[in-house]
Amino acid sequence: MQVYVVTSVVAGQETVTNKAIQGFIDALSDQLDADYTVTLDTDYGKSLTKTDDAVYLVYFGSQANLSAKQREQMIIYYSDEDVENCQVGRFVDMLKQLKQK
Helix, strand or coil, rough: CEEEEEECCECCCCCCCCHHHHHHHHHHHHHHCCCEEEEEEEECCCHHHHHCCCCEEEEEECCCCCCCCCHEEEEEEHHEEEEEEEEHHHHHHHHHHHHHH
């Protein structure tokens, strides 16, 4: 299962630092098995235009910037706190449940 972690830019600044988001991605990857590929979307949502069966972890504060077409994708929102504290448990649970279906 392909999982994209989408960051955002608000008022000209990244919402989370690359170092912090990489730690979050590493923590996710450590808890998921080899059937999952977790990738950082460095184009701030460009991957949301793909038509594959991917799941997108999108920064909560950027949801207003998503187009109607982008919102049709399977999106799970994350917050600053999730990233800063590497709180990945709920995301791992949700991704595993999605894979079962």
